[in-house]
Amino acid sequence: METTVASFLDPVKGFGLTFATMFRQKTTEQYPEEVKATAPRYHGRHVLNRHPDGLEKCIGCELCAWACPADAIYVEGADNTEDKRFSPGERYAAIYQINYLRCIFCGLCIEACPTRSLTMTNEYELADDSRQDLIFTKDQLLAPLLPGMEQPPHPMRLGDTDTDYYVGVANRASAVPGNDEVEGRLAGGPGHNDPLREES
Ligand code: SF4
Ligand code: SF4
Numbered sequence: 001m002e003t004t005v006a007s008f009l010d011p012v013k014g015f016g017l018t019f020a021t022m023f024r025q026k027t028t029e030q031y032p033e034e035v036k037a038t039a040p041r042y043h044g045r046h047v048l049n050r051h052p053d054g055l056e057k058c059i060g061c062e063l064c065a066w067a068c069p070a071d072a073i074y075v076e077g078a079d080n081t082e083d084k085r086f087s088p089g090e091r092y093a094a095i096y097q098i099n100y101l102r103c104i105f106c107g108l109c110i111e112a113c114p115t116r117s118l119t120m121t122n123e124y125e126l127a128d129d130s131r132q133d134l135i136f137t138k139d140q141l142l143a144p145l146l147p148g149m150e151q152p153p154h155p156m157r158l159g160d161t162d163t164d165y166y167v168g169v170a171n172r173a174s175a176v177p178g179n180d181e182v183e184g185r186l187a188g189g190p191g192h193n194d195p196l197r198e199e200s
Contacts, residue, residue, distance in 0.1 A: 037122075038122045042122045043105040043106070043107050043120045044105070044121050044122045044126075045121050045123040046121070047120070047121050047142075048096065048118060049117055049118075049143050050142070050145070051088065051158065053150060053157035054149030054152060056092055056093070057087065057117035059089055059090075059093070059114075059115055059117070060087075060091045060096075061077065061114065062075045062077065063112045064110070064113050067109050068109050069104070069106065069108060070102040072099045073098055073099075074096070074097040075097075076093070076096075077092065079091060085152065085154065088159075088164075089162030093138060095138065096137070096138035097136065097137055097138070098136050099135045100134040
């Protein structure tokens with residue numbers, strides 16, 4: 001008897017669920033006409049950041065490539081010279097590529113980066129119909145030059161050593177234009193090229 005009642009009620013329950021769903025708020029998203037903002041810490045496309053004078057934060061150490069479980073990053077480091085300097089310190093990334101056909105957006109690479117050069121943006125519109133176009137090169141990944149920044153190669157403007165950059169003024173100062181401390185040094189004002197290790 002119980003089995004007969006259950007077999008009668010099951011379809012009624014099913015239709016009841018369908019009926020109730022008809023009155024729920026619709027969750028259809030009108031993408032791409034309406035692009036919704038992501039969560040603030042959403043893992044999207046990467047960016048290679050710069051110091052406030054425009055030099056690159058990437059030192060070509062390859063730690064991000066070693067940390068990547070999908071083998072999506074390729075880095076080739078090279079030596080800076082005084083005539084051709086792209087980053088503070090000895091090395092910079094001569095070649096930097098991220099293969100977005102492989103990337104699973106886990107964020108392990110940004111955790112491994114010792115200079116906070118590599119971070120992730122909220123940008124997720126990365127679909128393409130060409131495999132080649134989904135291998136992003138350094139030029140595509142580098143952050144744009146903000147006002148007050150200078151296109152590398154150029155000498156170190158914020159100190160005499162890479163330590164000045166990583167624990168000195170360039171590290172303390174915001175990369176946002178308008179920072180008086182950075183702008184004073186960029187303009188070569190008082191204190192330009194002062195050793196900053198004692199201050200930090
Ligand atoms: S987010 Fe993950 S998969 Fe993508 S490049 Fe970084 S470590 Fe590799
Ligand atoms: S992005 Fe960071 S971890 Fe990767 S090579 Fe550059 S400095 Fe090293």
